Amino acid sequence: MEKTYKADCGRYDRMEYARCGNSGLLLPRISLGFWHNFGESDDGDAGRNMVFSAFDRGITYFDLANNYGPPPGSAEICLGRILHDHLKPYRDELIIATKAGHAMWPGPYGDWGSRKSLMASIDQSLRRMRLDYVDIFYSHRYDPQTPLEETMTTLADIVRKGKALYVGLSKYPADKLKEAVEWLRKMQVPVVVHQVRYSLFVRDPETELLELHRSLGLGTVSFSPLAGGLLSGKYLSGIPARSRAASDSPFLTPETVRNKQGQINALHEVAFSRGQTLSQMAIAWQLRDDRVCSVLCGASSADQIQENIGALSNMRFTSSELNRISEILG
Numbered sequence: 001m002e003k004t005y006k007a008d009c010g011r012y013d014r015m016e017y018a019r020c021g022n023s024g025l026l027l028p029r030i031s032l033g034f035w036h037n038f039g040e041s042d043d044g045d046a047g048r049n050m051v052f053s054a055f056d057r058g059i060t061y062f063d064l065a066n067n068y069g070p071p072p073g074s075a076e077i078c079l080g081r082i083l084h085d086h087l088k089p090y091r092d093e094l095i096i097a098t099k100a101g102h103a104m105w106p107g108p109y110g111d112w113g114s115r116k117s118l119m120a121s122i123d124q125s126l127r128r129m130r131l132d133y134v135d136i137f138y139s140h141r142y143d144p145q146t147p148l149e150e151t152m153t154t155l156a157d158i159v160r161k162g163k164a165l166y167v168g169l170s171k172y173p174a175d176k177l178k179e180a181v182e183w184l185r186k187m188q189v190p191v192v193v194h195q196v197r198y199s200l201f202v203r204d205p206e207t208e209l210l211e212l213h214r215s216l217g218l219g220t221v222s223f224s225p226l227a228g229g230l231l232s233g234k235y236l237s238g239i240p241a242r243s244r245a246a247s248d249s250p251f252l253t254p255e256t257v258r259n260k261q262g263q264i265n266a267l268h269e270v271a272f273s274r275g276q277t278l279s280q281m282a283i284a285w286q287l288r289d290d291r292v293c294s295v296l297c298g299a300s301s302a303d304q305i306q307e308n309i310g311a312l313s314n315m316r317f318t319s320s321e322l323n324r325i326s327e328i329l330g
């Protein structure tokens, strides 16, 4: 018979938490994303081990979307099973987020940000996860074809119906982000967070968004902080068979790995001299900036999660380390 899960009682000693923008919501500085590795390819054990390992180390924020898997929907089903079988007693200790806005089901209503699509999607997500509500419901991307007012009013109604506690936005361009937040605030909807792609290799948010988030009182949650694994020890000497780059993923190709090989190895040396692994340094480099509330990491094993949390033990960088990193990145 399966052993009943009992969370580690030291879990909150191992994590730091930061206020999400001006809201009352605290998020762990490192969170767990379900984009890859929680779908049908998972035998059940791997996903469960990662969830337990994360929660036992104080990771309280699990980030999903309707289309995560593969196939789409299966990550929510996987988490739903784990929640139902093991984590029910801990529901009030968890922040569970999902999103809608990327292609999910066939036809004109399974994508983007119309009222028809978002209303159907939140209900589907709640059913798959066997939940009454999510903590954060995100508009996954800005929809240029739907009036912003329609998308925002729908998000407001989702909160009013008790299906979500907070609203999040993801990948909105700066001007649309400002407008969206204005709409939501006018309707007194708690919009608390904007998700952006941010890593040592993708620094676009530094030009405008990080400051904009601060001025709007939004928390920054950064996704793909390891550039899909490039900024980890995984690709230091080529492409291992079990890796995102070896799995025909359009999001990390062998060519990208080859192009970045020199930089990865040079960054690894800086990390080594700090007593960190490359993934720990890549995460710590973001967390040194208090404009970043939480770094949203993916993983394919519990060991990776454990390693990444080690980033918290050294988040200070000397100016010579920062200069060396800038030199490497060019």
Ligand code: NDP
Binding pocket: 032, 033, 034, 035, 036, 037, 063, 064, 140, 170, 171, 195, 196, 222, 223, 224, 225, 226, 227, 228, 229, 230, 232, 233, 234, 242, 243, 244, 245, 279, 296, 297, 298, 299, 300, 303, 304, 305, 307, 308
């Ligand atoms: P990362 O950049 O953190 O990449 C995660 C991958 O890096 C893992 O799957 C694993 O690759 C590898 N990895 C992680 N830790 C280690 C380690 N210690 N050693 C070696 N390899 C490691 O993030 P993701 O791109 O996966 O994105 C994270 C989350 O962000 C998603 O799950 C999702 O929740 C969110 N997201 C949001 C988006 C949005 O539009 N709002 C878009 C994309 C992501 P491998 O699997 O090869 O082992």
